[in-house]
Structure formats: C-alpha cells, structure tokens
Amino acid sequence: MHTFAYARPATLAEAVALLEGHGPDARILAGGTDLIIRLRDGSLSPAVVVDLKRIAELAPAIREDGDRVVISATTVMTDIAASSVVARHFPALAEAAAVVGSVQIRNRATLAGNVCNASPAADTAPALLVYDATVVAEGPGGTRRIPLGEFFVRSGVTTLARAELVAAIELPIPARRMGAAHVRRTRRRGHDLASVTLCCGVDEAGTTRLAYGSVGPRPIMQVDESGVLADPAAPAEAKTAILEAIFAEASPSPRSMRASPAYRLAMLRVLGRRALATAIERLEKGE
C-alpha cells in the first residue's frame, strides 16, 4: 500500500478543518471496506486518511429524534440489521443491510459509507430512497441536508461539496402505515454484489414507491400515486404499463461482468413484481 499520513480527529470541526486543509489529498475512512481496497490497488493515493471513528459526535448510534430516526456516520450494517428501531419503522432497510457483503464486511461497513461510495449496486440505496432518507452533510459552511435523490450522481460521485463529510443519515418515520420489501439478484448466494437490487414500499393511502439499483449509473426511485400498483384487484395491463414507465430509466452497462443488460432488465421486472407483491402482503398483515 502507498504511504499516507493518518489523522484521527476527535471532533467534527477538526475533521472538517482537515478536509478543508488537504482538499482532494484527503480521504475519509469510516469502515474501510471500500477505501482500503482502493488504497491497496493504487486507484486512490491520498496524502492523508481521516479516520472518523474517534469523533464523539459520529459515534455509532441509531436514535429516534421526534418524527425521524438518525443513523450516525459510523454505524455499521450489523447494527442496522439488528436494530429494533430500524426493524419497527424501516424493515426493508434492515433487510438490505443484512445482505451487504459477508458478516465480516457488515461488521465494518457503514451505512454512510455505502451511500458515499455511491456504487450503483449499493444495496441500502433503494431502501433509503423508498424511505425518503436525507443525508446530513457537515462542512466549512455548516450543516446541509441533502435529499438522497439529489445525492447520487454516478458511480463514486455524489453532490457532497469540497470538505464536506456525511455526519448522519436521517429517515422520517413514515406518517402512514407502510409495507415494504427489499429484494436482490446475485450470481451466487451469500457474498456477492447485486446484479439488480430493488426496494418497493406501499402505503395505506395507495402510494407505491419503487427504487432500484445496479441497472444504471445511479439508483433510481419512482413513485406511483395512482393507486393502481397498490391495488391487488387492478387489471394486470394497467399495472404493466405503470411498471414499464417506472423501469424506463434503467440503462444497465454492457461492460459489466456481472450480468448482461438483457438479463438485468428481465430480472428488474421479475423482482419489481415480487417486491410489490410482498410489500402489499406486508401492508395487509401490518408487518
């Protein structure tokens, strides 16, 4: 691995000052499951690595704060998957967190890191989009709240500004009863990146939110407010037309080694219908 200096700020202000001072020569370290691979393969060679794990304000925490839940920047997937707060309000996020990597990866990988890495295949992204998550960014100008739908640009690129870091992910507690499901397609069971990753949420007012990833440069979310998708008795042709419009933005890369575009697009439709059916069933059962 290339040499670098290691900084272990104790406060958020120190971390932001380091990022400001070093600009693009600094990289943020949280779980390290993406960063350390890129430090080793040489695709990143920062002068300084800024470790967020000793910053008190960012210590692992999942807390309810009025009408929302705040997940701090160093909270790992294992804790999200096991959290009773997440299970109660955002069960599809718990499902997604539970399939990221392996146990070893989930014990290190953070939700904030998954979002910042901005992989099109990020498993937590569709669930976070369905639950209307907001990224809380801290930077030299103070705190900025960025809706997740405006955060992803393309693989590895986000709308975070220079010297900003993600301090937390906020999720509003759904005001209406909701059923939701996360599903994915991988080449093998167990530890693999998704060829398609998708989340669907249906609420009691008939709104369906469907988000999908790994089929284009960034995760996409679409909302159906017509009530047709949420209605188990709606005619199949009507549902198909809406789903086709929802999936119209999918543009899988022909260069990916994981699956061909044709396969991904076919599986996107299969998984979309499955997740929708499961979401409706869960809404009915109150799960």
Place this chain on the structure above:
Amino acid sequence: MTEMIATVPIEITVNGRRRALEVAAHHSLLDVLRDELELTGTKECCLVGECGACTVLLDGRIVDSCLVLAVEADGAEITTVEGLGPEGRLSALQQAFLDKGAVQCGFCTPGQLVAAQALLAENAHPAVPEIQEGLAGNLCRCACYEQITEAVLAVAEGDDR
C-alpha cells in the same frame, strides 16, 4: 489536537496479551499480526475482503484483517486462530474440524475457525442455513463446505449433551 503522523504508536491486546507497537499508517492489521507479531495462522489471500482467510475477532466481532488498518485497531482486543484454544491444546471446534475432515489444504481453515467460533458465540445452536450464512464470507477452494458445516453442527450439538 489532531495527530497526523506516518507511524503511530498503538496498543492492542492480542490473544489476551497486551502489545505496544509502532506501526506504519498504511500497514493493515493483517500485516502487523503476521509480520510483526509473527502470528502467521491468519492468512493473506484475496486482499479485497472476499475470501475471509484473514478473519480475526476485533472487539468480539469478526472482520477481514486485510481491510483494517493496524492503527484503527488501537485500543482493541484481537483474537486470532492462535488464541482460540487453551495454550497448546485444540478448541472443541478445532477438534471437530479434524474429526469431520473439514480441512484439506488448510489455507482457509484459520479464517473458517474464527468465523465459526464467532457464529457459535452468538448462536449456540445454528441451523444449517444459519451456518452457511454465517460462513458466507469464508471461501474454501477445496470445497470442504459440507464437512465444515458438519464440524460446526457437531460442536453445536455437543453443547446439548
């Protein structure tokens, strides 16, 4: 004040023994365990967190030590395969791996053992799919998966008697 130095003094507890070390910031926990502490049971293999050969316990949780910088482990407790059994003896799980033929070339075995030990600590009676899921981050290219699962089950069942 923020520290910013290329080598960093760290203190870690490895298999119950406190160690004070001076480590390079870019050295992984795996590098330090193997090259400085000479605990070569932990294996280096894929270096991208996919194979699990470098699995160790860090503060009670399994991690791929190739994806942890040694400096990040400052203050932590680490258990490697060398620390699973009492000095000079095998743990029940290690014995079960031998009894069930769960070892062929043996390269993945240390990681499998550490991951399986962590799985059993959390779930004393895992079902087969739980074992498969718990060990999904540990690849065995000799494909001893059946025997590894049997070994874990044997220890889990042994617990009952």
